[in-house]
Amino acid sequence: MKEIWTIIGAGMGGKGLAAQLGIDGLRLRIHDVVDAQVAGIRAAGGLHVEGRDKDFAPIEMATTDLAAAVKGASVLLVSTYGTVHEQVAQQLAPLLEDGQAIVLIQGHFLGAAGFRAALDRAGCKARVDVAEMDGYPYMLTVKTPDRVLLTSIKEKWSLAAFPMARTAAVLDRIGPAFPGLGPASNMLETAFADLGGIFHAGGIITNVGRVEGEGDYNFYASNMVPSVCRLLVAMDRERIAVATAFGAKTVDIAGFLADTYLFKDMTVHEALQKMAVTHYRYAPAPKSLEHRYLVQDVMCGLVPIADFGRLAGIPTPTTHAVIQIANALTGRDFLAEGRNVQRLGLAGKSIADIKSMVAH
Structure with a gap:
């Protein structure tokens, strides 16, 4: 069985990730605190996609239940506003499992460091990787709650983990799904690139x-x-x-x-x-x-x-x-x-x- 990736945040960014990664064949779940953001996806069993050679991205779970979305997932892609990163970390802290990777898309200036600190403050015991991208990879339009028009993909953007020693491991894990993604020299590089x-x-x-x-x-x-x-x-x-x-x-x-x-x-x-x-x-x-x-x-x-x-x-x-x-x-x-x-x-x-x- 393929590993499961969970997208946290089903706004424009989360839907874009779900559309592209879904038609690429990844097993996906998507979560949002607002049911209206995921109800259409849940009813359709995925997202209708325009602009690609495949027209449907299947999604196994679309839910407001964060615990269900996180359980057993190997990669968590956080696509929320940077202003709520700390809140998301607090909610995730008791739910995380050893070996999971959390990737902020995007970090919004040292987001991974702040996310890690928030996990620690919330008493997280799981051994997880936390990383951030310096930008969002896709250009798209959300046409309806269950339909996305994908236009283009950025040629180049970067990833940094916190601590930096884990960057290569996270990139090896998620890199095949994100052509054009490369390692940053350090997290200040991704911070100032936003x-x-x-x-x-x-x-x-x-x-x-x-x-x-x-x-x-x-x-x-x-x-x-x-x-x-x-x-x-x-x-x-x-x-x-x-x-x-x-x-x-x-x-x-x-x-x-x-x-x-x-x-x-x-x-x-x-x-x-x-x-x-x-x-x-x-x-x-x-x-x-x-x-x-x-x-x-x-x-x-x-x-x-x-x-x-x-x-x-x-x-x-x-x-x-x-x-x-x-x-x-x-x-x-x-x-x-x-x-x-x-x-x-x-x-x-x-x-x-x-x-x-x-x-x-």
């Missing part, structure tokens, strides 16, 4: 009228005008400066777009406009400031960049400005709520301490 805070938050705060206005729109085609792209590049320079201070190798957003989508020899504006009409042509755009593009990607993307910059003495004025505008727009304090140094358990640590932690 560009959601730059693309998404930058694109939302400069287009609030469109987000809260009437009518649908294409996020990248409509929002990524040349001036917004200049803002993204300014934020990106700060990300790279902070990453460099921590010894994390990372490419700029133009290099990311070339490596991931093969958009070579283009400006950032040209690449994002091409991405809008290819990979993200059918992707629904945010219609609320509570969307993950703002809340999650500021809390788990921009806040750690700004706070790690503070720790390293690297100015991040543009990143701070975007966070402060997000605060003003929503009435929240994302610097306090987000993945800051304190919340990551790194208060009082030096740069050398943090580099050693993620390496060893």
